[in-house]
Amino acid sequence: MSGHSNWSEWVYIGVVVALLAWVGAEAWNIERLVEHVPENAEVIKVTGQQWFWTFEHEDGTKETGELHVKKGVPYKFEITSKDVIHSFNIPDYLVLMDAVPGRINTVWFLPVDEGEFPIQCREYCGLIHYNMRGTLYIEDGA
Amino acid sequence: MVLELQKPRPIWQIMFSTHHTDIGLLYTIMSLTFLFMGGALALAIRVEMFSPGPQFIADSMTFNRIFTVHGTNMIFLFLLPFASAVGNYFIPIMVRYKDMAYPKLNAIAFWMLPPAAALVWLGFADFGWYAQPPYSAISAPSPAAEMWIFGLKIIGVSSILGAINFIVTILKCKHPDLPLSKVPLLGWSFLSSSLIVLVAIPTFAAALLMLLTDRLGVTGFFNPAMGGDPIAYSHLFWFTFHPEVYVLVIPAIGMMYEIIPRFSRKPIFSHSSGVFAFVLLSIVSFASWAHHMYATGMSFTEKTVFMVGTLAAVPASAMHVFNFLATMWGGRAKYSTPMMWSVGGIALFFSAGAGGVVNTAMPLDFITHDSYWVVGHFHLFVFGTIAFGSFGFLYYMFPFITGRMYNELWGKVHFVLIFIGAVLVFFTQHILGLYGMPRRVFDYPEIPEWIAMNQIQAIGAVLLGVGMTIFLVNLIYSSAKGKEANMEDPFGLGGKYYYPYQAKNPHHD
Numbered sequence A: 001m002s003g004h005s006n007w008s009e010w011v012y013i014g015v016v017v018a019l020l021a022w023v024g025a026e027a028w029n030i031e032r033l034v035e036h037v038p039e040n041a042e043v044i045k046v047t048g049q050q051w052f053w054t055f056e057h058e059d060g061t062k063e064t065g066e067l068h069v070k071k072g073v074p075y076k077f078e079i080t081s082k083d084v085i086h087s088f089n090i091p092d093y094l095v096l097m098d099a100v101p102g103r104i105n106t107v108w109f110l111p112v113d114e115g116e117f118p119i120q121c122r123e124y125c126g127l128i129h130y131n132m133r134g135t136l137y138i139e140d141g142a
Numbered sequence B: 001m002v003l004e005l006q007k008p009r010p011i012w013q014i015m016f017s018t019h020h021t022d023i024g025l026l027y028t029i030m031s032l033t034f035l036f037m038g039g040a041l042a043l044a045i046r047v048e049m050f051s052p053g054p055q056f057i058a059d060s061m062t063f064n065r066i067f068t069v070h071g072t073n074m075i076f077l078f079l080l081p082f083a084s085a086v087g088n089y090f091i092p093i094m095v096r097y098k099d100m101a102y103p104k105l106n107a108i109a110f111w112m113l114p115p116a117a118a119l120v121w122l123g124f125a126d127f128g129w130y131a132q133p134p135y136s137a138i139s140a141p142s143p144a145a146e147m148w149i150f151g152l153k154i155i156g157v158s159s160i161l162g163a164i165n166f167i168v169t170i171l172k173c174k175h176p177d178l179p180l181s182k183v184p185l186l187g188w189s190f191l192s193s194s195l196i197v198l199v200a201i202p203t204f205a206a207a208l209l210m211l212l213t214d215r216l217g218v219t220g221f222f223n224p225a226m227g228g229d230p231i232a233y234s235h236l237f238w239f240t241f242h243p244e245v246y247v248l249v250i251p252a253i254g255m256m257y258e259i260i261p262r263f264s265r266k267p268i269f270s271h272s273s274g275v276f277a278f279v280l281l282s283i284v285s286f287a288s289w290a291h292h293m294y295a296t297g298m299s300f301t302e303k304t305v306f307m308v309g310t311l312a313a314v315p316a317s318a319m320h321v322f323n324f325l326a327t328m329w330g331g332r333a334k335y336s337t338p339m340m341w342s343v344g345g346i347a348l349f350f351s352a353g354a355g356g357v358v359n360t361a362m363p364l365d366f367i368t369h370d371s372y373w374v375v376g377h378f379h380l381f382v383f384g385t386i387a388f389g390s391f392g393f394l395y396y397m398f399p400f401i402t403g404r405m406y407n408e409l410w411g412k413v414h415f416v417l418i419f420i421g422a423v424l425v426f427f428t429q430h431i432l433g434l435y436g437m438p439r440r441v442f443d444y445p446e447i448p449e450w451i452a453m454n455q456i457q458a459i460g461a462v463l464l465g466v467g468m469t470i471f472l473v474n475l476i477y478s479s480a481k482g483k484e485a486n487m488e489d490p491f492g493l494g495g496k497y498y499y500p501y502q503a504k505n506p507h508h509d
Helices: A007-034 B011-015 B020-048 B060-094 B103-111 B113-123 B135-139 B144-172 B185-216 B230-264 B271-287 B300-311 B313-328 B337-360 B362-368 B372-402 B408-434 B448-481
Strands: A042-049 A052-056 A062-064 A066-070 A075-081 A086-090 A095-099 A105-109 A115-121 A134-139
Touching: A007 B300, A007 B313, A007 B337, A007 B362, A042 A086, A042 A095, A052 A066, A062 A066, A075 A086, A075 A095, A095 A105, A095 B362, B011 B020, B020 B060, B020 B103, B020 B113, B020 B372, B020 B448, B060 B103, B060 B113, B060 B144, B060 B185, B060 B230, B060 B372, B103 B113, B103 B144, B113 B144, B135 B185, B144 B185, B185 B230, B185 B271, B230 B271, B230 B313, B230 B337, B230 B372, B271 B300, B271 B313, B300 B313, B300 B337, B300 B362, B313 B337, B337 B362, B337 B372, B337 B408, B362 B372, B362 B408, B372 B408, B372 B448, B408 B448
Parallel strands: A042 A075, A066 A134
Antiparallel strands: A042 A052, A052 A062, A075 A105, A086 A095, A086 A115, A115 A134
């Protein structure tokens, strides 16, 4: 470089690269664990359409706008859409996955607290996107 | 130089001119006009969101159209043309050439923008600035969608013509005594961003045509009902528009490279490290596009590849920050308005970059994706970094565009209001996103934290509005009645400026 010492810049770049490598490695490791679906997970088929959610349980029961699950049971969502792209989101459980027509995306979660939690659409899908909401009911399985 | 207000000439002479300073002036005026129009839309959004329930925007369709045009307008009709304005004024002078390489092409590239702007504004489309199919292909109302598509198509062609012109001017028209390595960093920034445009834009141009034929029903590229795949559009779109972020950021960094050493009264810490970081950034910018798409159902491997590609862009950006700080270190800094904007812009650039690292870490992306966090994150880039750099540079150019000085006190008040407003709005948006509020919603449930944070944002937005009004008044008043500037050294810094008043405009003889 232009004659003067640049050791400070090299140290700084080294620190930045080390930090990034750490973030990347941690993210890689955690995502690998998070994406590992438990074998005993029950499948719930989730379908988004303008502008509501429908759910189909393994036993064939269907729900619209409401989803009832049991505490302590892992669930695997198989998410798709009938029209445009939506995004299935349970903010309190950090569940987020796009509902893409023509594709089935999966994500899983383990309900741990009883109660009611909001379900919402996180991808702009038109007129009533803002109110494409549902409710998750987590009930005691015993 | 222009000095229009001191030596007035008929407006048609400027409009039909092909001289680079005249086209620079046209770009400046156009981009500022759309800045204020787009800003008004932003203010409307924030006031509407002040509390749950409709406030004054009648329905969600109007709201959706407003955020779509706000985004499209700010990116394509404010930031991009403002960069072209700076490039037109400065690049020929920095490479010591009489004009741009192709003056007529330059004028054509500018005059494509007003019709494109008319299409975008009169259409007022509703599908968000990225027009995601299948919504945009099967659901979005006509003719707004078609007008948006044609508008963007024209803007894309204009960008490509402008990029060709900058590249040829810098590489082929520079003075033989000036080696490329000695071209100022502002010149390097335009060379890098223009090369990105040439590689990136054609992909989106193709996607736009495919979207149009999909809307006409003759094809189904992105329509699953006809065997297409909407995610293919996302890839084509982000292959263009992730690099496009750098097309906007790199010239803004270049503008800071012009301001920071001058107002620190010290040479740049390392010219070669700035050049290296620009070149590296323009290459790496193509390795990260799909980090916008983790939640579309990408495989673990794909996500890992794009996470690494995204993280790889950080060291180059960090080199710029280091270069700025090392330049200011031990300098005799004069905190005039342009310097304050640049320093504020670097601070927000750093925050935006840190937020970007969070977004790209795969598990964290699923928390922030499509929430208000993302809105806050990219506004720290487009507003906090790029617009800050642009405002600072506009103050810096002001004396030699008008021959007069802006009001320094009001310039600083403008900065303080905007900085506080930006922190209130965009930092709050990050937190609001962590509380799970989705972006692009017309209304929201009565969750106390959401209400509180939306109200903080509305206050911040009003501060931004007041600041921008002061800016507008300062620009208009000072260009007519401001103190006459000392054209050799308007900021009292000593040294030699790259000032466009050295450029001989044939109309001023």
